[in-house]
Amino acid sequence: MNITSLLNALPGAVAQGLIWGIMAIGVYITYKVLDLADLTVDGSMATGGAVCVMLMLGGVNVWVALVCAVAAGMLAGLVTGVFHTAMGIPPILSGILTQLSLYSVNLAIMDFKANQGINVTKYPLIVSQRNVRALGLSNPIFTTLIVLALLIAVLYWFFGTELGSSLRATGANAAMSRAQGINTNVCKILGLMISNGIVALSSAMLAHYQGFVDVNMGRGAIVIGLAAVIISDVIFGKLFRNFALKLTGVAVGAVIYYIVIQVVLWLGLNTNLLKLLSALIVAVFLAVPYWKANMKGGGRRA
Amino acid sequence: MLELVNVRKTFNPKTVNEKVALDGVNLRLEDGDFVTVIGGNGAGKSTMLNAIAGVWPVDSGRIAIDGYELTHLPEHRRAALLGRVFQDPMTGTAATMQIEENLALAARRGQRRTLKAGITRQEREAYREKLARLGLGLEDRMTAKVGLLSGGQRQALTLLMATLKKPKLLLLDEHTAALDPRTAAKVLELSEQIVTENHLMTLMVTHNMRDAIRYGNRLIMMNEGRVILDISGDEKKHLTVEMLMDAFARASGEAFANDRILLS
Numbered sequence: 001m002n003i004t005s006l007l008n009a010l011p012g013a014v015a016q017g018l019i020w021g022i023m024a025i026g027v028y029i030t031y032k033v034l035d036l037a038d039l040t041v042d043g044s045m046a047t048g049g050a051v052c053v054m055l056m057l058g059g060v061n062v063w064v065a066l067v068c069a070v071a072a073g074m075l076a077g078l079v080t081g082v083f084h085t086a087m088g089i090p091p092i093l094s095g096i097l098t099q100l101s102l103y104s105v106n107l108a109i110m111d112f113k114a115n116q117g118i119n120v121t122k123y124p125l126i127v128s129q130r131n132v133r134a135l136g137l138s139n140p141i142f143t144t145l146i147v148l149a150l151l152i153a154v155l156y157w158f159f160g161t162e163l164g165s166s167l168r169a170t171g172a173n174a175a176m177s178r179a180q181g182i183n184t185n186v187c188k189i190l191g192l193m194i195s196n197g198i199v200a201l202s203s204a205m206l207a208h209y210q211g212f213v214d215v216n217m218g219r220g221a222i223v224i225g226l227a228a229v230i231i232s233d234v235i236f237g238k239l240f241r242n243f244a245l246k247l248t249g250v251a252v253g254a255v256i257y258y259i260v261i262q263v264v265l266w267l268g269l270n271t272n273l274l275k276l277l278s279a280l281i282v283a284v285f286l287a288v289p290y291w292k293a294n295m296k297g298g299g300r301r302a
Numbered sequence: 303m304l305e306l307v308n309v310r311k312t313f314n315p316k317t318v319n320e321k322v323a324l325d326g327v328n329l330r331l332e333d334g335d336f337v338t339v340i341g342g343n344g345a346g347k348s349t350m351l352n353a354i355a356g357v358w359p360v361d362s363g364r365i366a367i368d369g370y371e372l373t374h375l376p377e378h379r380r381a382a383l384l385g386r387v388f389q390d391p392m393t394g395t396a397a398t399m400q401i402e403e404n405l406a407l408a409a410r411r412g413q414r415r416t417l418k419a420g421i422t423r424q425e426r427e428a429y430r431e432k433l434a435r436l437g438l439g440l441e442d443r444m445t446a447k448v449g450l451l452s453g454g455q456r457q458a459l460t461l462l463m464a465t466l467k468k469p470k471l472l473l474l475d476e477h478t479a480a481l482d483p484r485t486a487a488k489v490l491e492l493s494e495q496i497v498t499e500n501h502l503m504t505l506m507v508t509h510n511m512r513d514a515i516r517y518g519n520r521l522i523m524m525n526e527g528r529v530i531l532d533i534s535g536d537e538k539k540h541l542t543v544e545m546l547m548d549a550f551a552r553a554s555g556e557a558f559a560n561d562r563i564l565l566s
Contacts, residue, residue: 158417162410165399165420169407172396179355179394180463181381181411 006266010259011132011141017258018144019127019205020224021251022151026198027225028250033159034171034191036084039095041199041225043102044076045218048200049207050109053118062124066204073200074193076102081189106215117212125208140209147205148251151198156244158194167191220275223282228254230285304331304471304503309353309363311527323349324360325527331471331505336497338514339507340546341524347507348389350524351473354505356380367470382412385464385502387457387477387493394460397449401440401459404448405429408463432462436492454485458492465496472497474506478513490517515541525554 023045030038048069055065076098083094110116120128127140136142158164169177170187177184199221207213232246232253240249261274269277311324324346331337339347353360356377365372372380388394395404406421406429426444433441436458440451448456457477464472474493478486494517497504508514514521520534521541530553533541 160420161417162415162420163417165403165407166415168399168403169396172398173393175388175393176396177407178377179381179384179386180407181378181413182407182415183376183378 006263009262009266012129013258013262014255015127015129015132015140015144015209016206017255018141018148018251019202019209020258021202021228021254022144022148022205023199023202023221024225024228024250024254025148025151025155025247026195026202027222028229028247029155029191029195029198031226031229032171033168034188034195036091036171036188036192037095037222038077038080038192038195039092039222040076040080040098040102040192040196041095041221042218043099043106044073044196044199045203045206045221046106046213046215047072047076047102047109047218048203049213049217050106050116050203050215051200052204053116053207053213054109054111056118056123057116062126066126066201069200069204070197073203074197076200077192077194077196078189080196081192084192085185085188103215110213110215114216115212115214118207120211125211127205127209129209129211144205147201148248151201152244152247152251155247159243163190220278223275223278224254224257226286227257227278227282230282231256234285303333303368304329304354304505305364305366306330306350306354307364307366309350309365310361311349311353311358312361322527324353324363326363327353327524327527327529329522329529331503333503334501335520336494336502336504336518337506337520337522338518339505339522339524340509340511340514345524346527347524348475349527351386351475351505351507354380354471355384355386355473383470385411385467385469385472387460387464387472387474389476389479391453391456391460391480394463395448395456398447400445401433401448401451402426402429402444404459405432405463405466408466411467411469432466436462452485454481454489457481457485457489461489461493461496465500465502468500468502470503472502472504474504476507476509479509493517511543511546515543515546521546523550523553525550530554 023041027038027041030036051072052065052069055068056062080094080098083089083097084091089097107114118125120130127143129140131138132140159168166177166182167187167190169180169182170184170191174184177187203218206217228250230253232249235253236245236249240246264277265271306327306329309324309327313319313321313323327346327350339350341347352358354365354372356372356375360373363373367383370383372383386394396407402421406425409425430441430444433444438455438458440455440459448459451459461477477493478489481489490513493506496502504518506518515538519538520532521538522529523531523546531549
């Protein structure tokens with residue numbers, strides 16, 4: 001165990017954490033704002049990368065490819081939204097159905113190969129692992145921070161508008177929202193589309209960063225997203241009241257998650273056990289509010 | 303003008319839990335009518351209000367306001383014409399949103415939600431004035447989350463929200479039942495004040511016979527999904543609780559055996 005090897009791994013952890021932070025912001029919108037647990041993200045976290053990489057390999061401009069990736073993610077969100085609202089399927093199951101179908105869709109996008117590489121020397125990738133220790137504008141940490149800042153600014157503006165407020169109201173109290181003339185079904189669909197669009201953007205950037213897209217790269221994404229949201233809740237919950245700060249906290253939460261993972265790996269944990277560890281940690285943190293409530297309830301009965 | 307024509311609703315049809323909640327309700331309200339609705343548990347009072355609001359589709363019959371057919375419109379579309387206050391103070395407001403945000407949502411009832419600002423400075427000033435008139439000190443806490451308010455404060459706020467944009471019909475569904483007697487009285491006073499000032503057509507469900515007699519210009523009693531008594535004008539002014547109970551016995555053929563009503 002050499003401390004330099006850990007320090008060497010840190011820039012990579014930060015860059016990855018920031019890219020996953022974008023995804024976590026997408027999860028925040030469904031999980032916290034809309035009060036829906038959306039499992040679509042495990043699929044759309046590969047869809048964005050698949051669309052972007054395949055379009056670029058086909059000679060499409062990088063920005064056009066990124067926009068298409070976001071659009072593909074939004075389409076996935078739309079499908080989940082329609083499953084839930086028009087077909088009456090519970091949100092978790094709707095997400096699982098879309099996620100499952102996306103596995104086939106993603107493979108189809110990727111020419112029925114499990115992964116597709118894209119070389120940074122031949123294609124104008126916006127972020128790349130190769131430059132993670134570079135000083136300057138080519139560093140993926142710098143680029144991702146700009147994307148995050150823009151994203152948070154746009155979301156902050158949007159959720160302050162009439163339409164954005166009606167989305168927040170739908171998540172806060174659906175019955176009240178309908179009584180105030182808000183079409184809660186449309187709001188849920190729109191929220192799922194925005195969320196999965198953001199997740200697909202993160203997916204495309206992750207594919208750029210690692211230089212390939214893999215059909216399994218989204219597996220467990222929802223857990224990482226929830227972990228980031230929960231970490232930020234625990235650390236910044238009392239501190240950050242403002243919506244923009246909360247979103248920032250979620251991105252920081254993802255970075256903390258990746259640094260912790262890096263430390264755990266450095267301590268010698270088998271990489272294959274990571275998902276088990278993540279799931280258990282998230283399970284415990286999700287249980288905390290329930291345990292707290294039960295302790296209070298017990299006190300009242302006594 | 304509100305019209306209900308032969309409105310029927312059965313919950314859980316063809317199961318052991320089948321319940322005929324509305325058994326052909328006919329009702330006509332004129333503009334400015336303030337109607338109190340009483341009846342025992344399961345008489346169909348709240349169900350009638352929910353049928354008007356469109357919480358679920360009715361089985362048959364028609365519902366119209368000013369000749370505008372509501373029967374097949376979804377809940378959020380009917381909201382343009384309706385102001386609603388619910389029994390549970392939690393239902394009418396968004397707890398995790400600010401007081402002023404809740405008001406801004408209500409001010410846009412029946413309008414398209416655009417990408418314009420969710421709340422403007424002029425609006426804030428208008429809300430501050432209206433909140434001040436409630437006399438609850440809420441005008442100084444406009445950015446506080448509604449979840450921090452007491453039940454009475456939340457009901458007063460919901461009442462303000464329901465009438466911020468003048469509705470064609472105000473639906474008050476036992477909106478003081480969950481409050482302590484003093485707060486309930488205050489919220490009732492406030493309701494009457496708002497209804498009178500805005501000349502609102504109102505349906506107010508209550509479990510309290512005295513309140514039903516005291517407020518409004520007309521009283522209807524429901525039993526087993528039907529309107530069994532309809533009293534208005536001078537006759538209503540001289541009503542007593544005893545007269546109401548007698549009337550119930552005559553109309554329904556049974557004694558008014560409902561603890562909750564007798565006790566209140």
